[in-house]
Amino acid sequence: MTRHIVQPSGMLHSDSASCGVPQAAHSVPNQEHNDHDGVSMTLSDINPESESASLVGDLYRHYRALERDIRVNEKSTRTTYRSPVNFIESMQKPRHRWFPYKEGFSPSFVEEFLTTRVSINGGLVVDPFSGSGTTALVAGELGFRGLGFDVSPLTDFVARTKAVVMSAKELRSLKSYLLDFANSPLGSRASNPNNTTVERYFEPEVLDALLRAKGFFSEIDCPKISSLFKLAFLSAIEPFSTHRKAGNGVKRKTNYEWPTAETDSVLAVKHFMGEILEMFASDIEQTPNFYPPEFLQRSCLGDSLSEEVEDVSAVLTSPPYANCFDYSKIYMSELWLGDFFESKADQQAFREASVRSHVHATWADRYCEFGVPVVDEIIRPYIEEQDLWSPRIGSMLSGYFADLGNLLTNLKPRMRNGGKLGFVVGNSFYGGVAVATDLLLAELGRSRGYEVEEVRVYRGIIPSSQQFRKLGNNRKYMRESMVVLRRS
């Protein structure tokens, strides 16, 4: 076991140079709750004389030492208790409401960051984990240059389609296709997805109607219009499915019914998609001065930041939380029915390219030099001694911080002096201990040469595990926050 030395300042240093990064696993999280602790051992079961107890003690001493140096702003928990990750607001805003992505930011949170925290002054606004594209889209609404990266072909498609700009002629053509769609018998049908589990999430006649709608728009030769139809189709998938997204996957709906009053499945799908498409057309008309951002479907890690990312004034992002959620499972129906996945190999490639926040892939050792010593030398060995539902969680956590360290290192030379970075993160709870991602990310930022402006706490998170109660004063570490860094 590696030895740890808590220095007089309270900061932890190790006598080992090893970064101890993972052989294993990972994927993407849901931002609502971090409830994947899955432990059979509780803190009160830990022998106070044991190595585990000493690791836990070292960890919380380390957090307290960090808090002495880092400004932790908890005011907002008492006043608003609102998460920046709040898609309810997006569902009321033009363009943002085109696809329900519940891990998405609230546009007003992004707007506030970009207009009050930082001076953009012609620089680039980047979101390296852009999801449905909220940061870059809001940047575009404010007249700034926005750029988003995401590994998911689904969210990349959603974000790009939301950024569409159409001429009056193209809008007229969209409306004429809408009329054709309403009058069409939907005679040509797309083929079933290459995934039998996804087929089971639909009544056969509903799946047939959805595939007929897909057959219709697959024949539209204008890419912008066909993409808008495809996005409306993707938005119809969950409302028509017998299953809904829940936790790290899907669950059967208790009161399943179609989202429209029609009794014929083809009419029901046409009606539902038609209303969504009308809304798209009206939103496009309402936002004529929108400055379209750019989106790239690729990982933000490694060399990928090369050309497009320069002169960056602001980064506002929310990486997957380190909570083992796998977006390739949560969005399984959309990914397969939208032809983003055509084989299991596609799904595996997606999992492997994503940040190490899940346990569904096996990664080669990567970026271990960018990690956080306390994670590699205290959290990981502690977690690996516990009887958790997956033996890969310790290595996932080491890998998670190493990936974020790699990103911070690569971003730094591309940022303007004085540029700001906001990382919205949720802390996690494993084996009875809190993994304070916010403090650890602030520490990581500092080690990568940034100034830490603050950790701003937005709300508490309550894990489902009863063990949470045993955290006592350390419950405060279960929270969702934004880590604000400054490039100086």
Ligand SMILES: C[S@@+](CC[C@H](N)C(=O)[O-])C[C@H]1O[C@@H](n2cnc3c(N)ncnc32)[C@H](O)[C@@H]1O
């Ligand atoms: C919490 S979501 C971001 C949501 C976003 N703020 C929004 O408003 O929609 C995190 C995203 O990170 C993406 N992701 C995971 N690993 C990635 C990587 N290595 N590079 C780029 N994106 C990644 C996931 O596909 C997911 O869409």
